[in-house]
Amino acid sequence: MIADEKKIQNGEKDQESFRDSISIIDKSGKRVWVYPKKPKGKYHNWRIVVSVILLAVLFGVPFIKIDGHPFFLLNIVERKFIIFGLAFWPQDFYIFALVFLSLVIFIFLFTTVFGRIWCGWACPQTIFMEMVFRKIEYWIEGDGAEQYKLNRAEMSPDKILKKTSKHVIFFSISFVIGNTFLAYIIGIDELFKIITEPVQEHIVGFSFMIGFSGLFYFIFASFREQACIYVCPYGRLQSVMLDKNSIVVAYDFKRGEPRGKLKHGAENQSGDCIDCGLCVQVCPTGIDIRNGTQLECVNCTACMDACDGIMDKIGRSKKLIRYASFDLITKGITFTVTPRIVGYSAVLLLLMAVTTAFMLTRKDIETTILRAKGSMYQVLEDGKIRNMYTAKIVNKTFDAMTVHFELEDVPGTITVAGVDQLLIRPDELVESTFLVDIPQEAIKQNHIKINIGVYRGNTLISSEETSFIAPAKGARK
Numbered sequence: 001m002i003a004d005e006k007k008i009q010n011g012e013k014d015q016e017s018f019r020d021s022i023s024i025i026d027k028s029g030k031r032v033w034v035y036p037k038k039p040k041g042k043y044h045n046w047r048i049v050v051s052v053i054l055l056a057v058l059f060g061v062p063f064i065k066i067d068g069h070p071f072f073l074l075n076i077v078e079r080k081f082i083i084f085g086l087a088f089w090p091q092d093f094y095i096f097a098l099v100f101l102s103l104v105i106f107i108f109l110f111t112t113v114f115g116r117i118w119c120g121w122a123c124p125q126t127i128f129m130e131m132v133f134r135k136i137e138y139w140i141e142g143d144g145a146e147q148y149k150l151n152r153a154e155m156s157p158d159k160i161l162k163k164t165s166k167h168v169i170f171f172s173i174s175f176v177i178g179n180t181f182l183a184y185i186i187g188i189d190e191l192f193k194i195i196t197e198p199v200q201e202h203i204v205g206f207s208f209m210i211g212f213s214g215l216f217y218f219i220f221a222s223f224r225e226q227a228c229i230y231v232c233p234y235g236r237l238q239s240v241m242l243d244k245n246s247i248v249v250a251y252d253f254k255r256g257e258p259r260g261k262l263k264h265g266a267e268n269q270s271g272d273c274i275d276c277g278l279c280v281q282v283c284p285t286g287i288d289i290r291n292g293t294q295l296e297c298v299n300c301t302a303c304m305d306a307c308d309g310i311m312d313k314i315g316r317s318k319k320l321i322r323y324a325s326f327d328l329i330t331k332g333i334t335f336t337v338t339p340r341i342v343g344y345s346a347v348l349l350l351l352m353a354v355t356t357a358f359m360l361t362r363k364d365i366e367t368t369i370l371r372a373k374g375s376m377y378q379v380l381e382d383g384k385i386r387n388m389y390t391a392k393i394v395n396k397t398f399d400a401m402t403v404h405f406e407l408e409d410v411p412g413t414i415t416v417a418g419v420d421q422l423l424i425r426p427d428e429l430v431e432s433t434f435l436v437d438i439p440q441e442a443i444k445q446n447h448i449k450i451n452i453g454v455y456r457g458n459t460l461i462s463s464e465e466t467s468f469i470a471p472a473k474g475a476r477k
């Protein structure tokens with residue numbers, strides 16, 4: 001295992017091993033710990049800028065409120081979701097399903113065109129690992145080679161100090177991440193209660209807080225790149241999503257091969273790759289990108305920066321490793337709209353249109369009114385005909401509301417059992433039974449359609465069509 005770790009550090013990966021094994025496992029099946037060299041360069045600097053913005057958004061969003069309600073909340077426990085200030089309840093599940101489906105198709109389309117750009121630039125795992133935890137590690141323990149030496153050194157006060165301070169900082173950051181994660185689920189107000197009130201009043205919340213912190217600490221202090229290689233389904237789906245037209249971090253083998261060490265004073269007879277191994281040394285997943293696109297590559301751009309630096313030093317043109325498709329490198333084709341891209345785009349557009357239509361027609365209150373199952377009409381003493389109905393009303397807003405029913409287009413009365421108005425709390429489903437009495441002279445047939453309006457004060461919020469039955473005209477008194 002040590003030999004493999006050293007090989008990655010020296011940029012001397014076995015040239016054929018990538019075909020039948022992954023980079024972070026040695027021949028005996030043990031994990032190979034990766035000590036990547038500190039990355040630097042243009043792409044890395046841009047990734048720092050993007051990471052700072054995304055981290056500010058991630059940590060800031062739970063604090064944003066609109067009219068006292070969270071801007072974003074994914075409360076799976078209470079099945080309450082707020083997205084961009086809009087509340088979604090379990091009744092809106094079909095919209096969620098459509099959004100989820102659109103997202104999956106979008107990911108397929110985006111990956112087919114741009115490869116794993118998401119992994120390198122926007123994935124929280126990569127951002128936290130490479131831009132937060134790894135940077136702290138470099139700061140405390142030094143560059144990759146120094147970390148390797150420190151891990152093999154005898155225990156000393158210096159080693160204890162470095163290791164302890166690193167892990168204390170790692171756990172503290174994991175605690176902040178864990179709390180933020182929890183804030184997205186239960187809301188920032190609930191989180192503050194867990195933090196400020198006695199623990200015994202929030203045993204469950206407190207347990208989750210510690211659990212999430214421990215989980216993130218484990219991921220970033222120990223599990224690391226294995227999350228991308230073994231766990232992340234997106235990474236594992238690359239082989240079906242990428243094609244020769246996809247833009248990925250790629251080594252220009254036409255220009256680079258045959259690789260060969262730089263010979264000073266002699267005319268360079270080989271390709272542009274001087275086999276310095278720097279692209280392997282900086283790779284956080286320990287692969288050699290010169291072997292082609294691999295499952296482990298998270299498109300972090302570290303090898304692009306490293307190689308550009310080398311090319312700059314030896315006076316050759318940059319971009320030997322760059323964002324490029326296989327077709328671009330081999331045939332010079334910049335981009336082709338393939339049938340796959342057209343297909344994904346068409347399905348995505350259709351799904352987005354349907355989702356938008358559902359979103360626009362979505363009501364704050366959802367009502368279903370049906371004639372009570374198995375009930376018949378009743379002829380009253382004053383000659384009116386009575387039908388019985390059941391209503392189900394769901395309040396999808398943040399506020400409690402009172403509603404009442406009115407007949408829309410026929411004379412008559414509605415009597416709700418026991419009350420004049422129905423009180424419906426937020427996210428509450430209220431079931432009610434009511435009676436509709438209509439004078440005989442207003443009923444021309446024995447089966448008519450009537451509209452029942454649901455009013456909040458004087459405002460009509462919903463109008464439901466239902467059926468009303470009466471005795472046949474000849475059979476009436």
Ligand code: SF4
Binds near residue numbers: 273277310
């Ligand atoms: S950094 Fe560039 S020159 Fe050096 S080994 Fe990698 S591809 Fe070749």
Ligand code: SF4
Binds near residue numbers: 249282289304
């Ligand atoms: S091969 Fe290059 S882009 Fe891919 S993970 Fe390694 S360093 Fe990052």
